[in-house]
Amino acid sequence: MTVLDVAAPAPVRAEPTEFRLLGPVVVHDGSSGAGIVPTGAKQRALLATLVIHAGERLPVDRLVEELWGDRPPANAPNALQAHVARLRRLLPARSHKWISTLPTGYLLTLGHASTDVERFTRLSRQGRAAVPDNPRYASELLGHALSLWQGLALQDSRHGPICTAEAERLEEQRLATLEALYEASLNCGRYAEITCDLERLTMDHPLRERFYDLLMIALFRSGREAEALGVYERARRHLVGTLGVEPGPALRCRMEAILNHSPTPAAGHPRHADLATQMAHLQTRIDQLVCDQQELLRRVQQEREGR
Numbered sequence: 001m002t003v004l005d006v007a008a009p010a011p012v013r014a015e016p017t018e019f020r021l022l023g024p025v026v027v028h029d030g031s032s033g034a035g036i037v038p039t040g041a042k043q044r045a046l047l048a049t050l051v052i053h054a055g056e057r058l059p060v061d062r063l064v065e066e067l068w069g070d071r072p073p074a075n076a077p078n079a080l081q082a083h084v085a086r087l088r089r090l091l092p093a094r095s096h097k098w099i100s101t102l103p104t105g106y107l108l109t110l111g112h113a114s115t116d117v118e119r120f121t122r123l124s125r126q127g128r129a130a131v132p133d134n135p136r137y138a139s140e141l142l143g144h145a146l147s148l149w150q151g152l153a154l155q156d157s158r159h160g161p162i163c164t165a166e167a168e169r170l171e172e173q174r175l176a177t178l179e180a181l182y183e184a185s186l187n188c189g190r191y192a193e194i195t196c197d198l199e200r201l202t203m204d205h206p207l208r209e210r211f212y213d214l215l216m217i218a219l220f221r222s223g224r225e226a227e228a229l230g231v232y233e234r235a236r237r238h239l240v241g242t243l244g245v246e247p248g249p250a251l252r253c254r255m256e257a258i259l260n261h262s263p264t265p266a267a268g269h270p271r272h273a274d275l276a277t278q279m280a281h282l283q284t285r286i287d288q289l290v291c292d293q294q295e296l297l298r299r300v301q302q303e304r305e306g307r
Helices: 041-052 060-068 076-090 116-130 135-147 161-187 192-204 209-221 225-243 249-259 270-306
Strands: 018-020 026-028 099-102 105-108
Touching: 018 116, 041 060, 041 076, 041 105, 041 161, 060 076, 060 105, 060 161, 076 099, 116 135, 116 161, 135 161, 161 192, 161 209, 192 209, 192 225, 209 225, 209 249, 225 249
Parallel strands: none
Antiparallel strands: 018 026, 099 105
């Protein structure tokens, strides 16, 4: 046997770098497996802002506002340039150039890197689409999407308008994903095991009617009709006391269905199902367009670098 007869070991392919915003701002180095965390609050905010607008030029004045608000230092452009230089030294060494300096701003190019926001958005979209027809598969996808969260989104970087708005957008997506997960669980017949979680969610988000709705269904299907009606009264008292409004049509229809001893109140009411479906499809389409735009920007940048 010669050395030529011995199979060469398969080359180890490094995972791509991933920028993570669903929790503390971290750069996961795919080659070493290490997590790179910018040490200062402004460094983290700068990195997060560049990642949020990856593939786009961010003007100096917008970045200055994000880092210092309405009280920038006298030498703000120079201070910003120093922060960018530190970030360049911090990011994983590659032939790829992460941050480009442009005449009036800076641009972060992901190249082959990814973000946890992209993964979460894709899994959430796929999971929500699967809820009606394949709730078990939907539960797996949605659970995987939610497992990417390591705390509040951008939890250590929400100071400027860009990061604050993105954190609020992501939190809304997280809650919508949770709603879809528990709807899928109901469709799988897991009524009793999710009531405690839904009780907690109604306490944590007392103005979000969908959690009350899901809890009422879980209790009713567990044979706890009186408790389900009690949830409606609790929701009504809170909404009236806090906002001065009665519960919306979906929650009122749920209460009426339970009062009429409907054996299997559906997850939505027929009169509102078409609108809800259209809204879900619209959100799915918006998410897809965002992903497509990011992918197109990435390919354009790769072509430019290859020239």
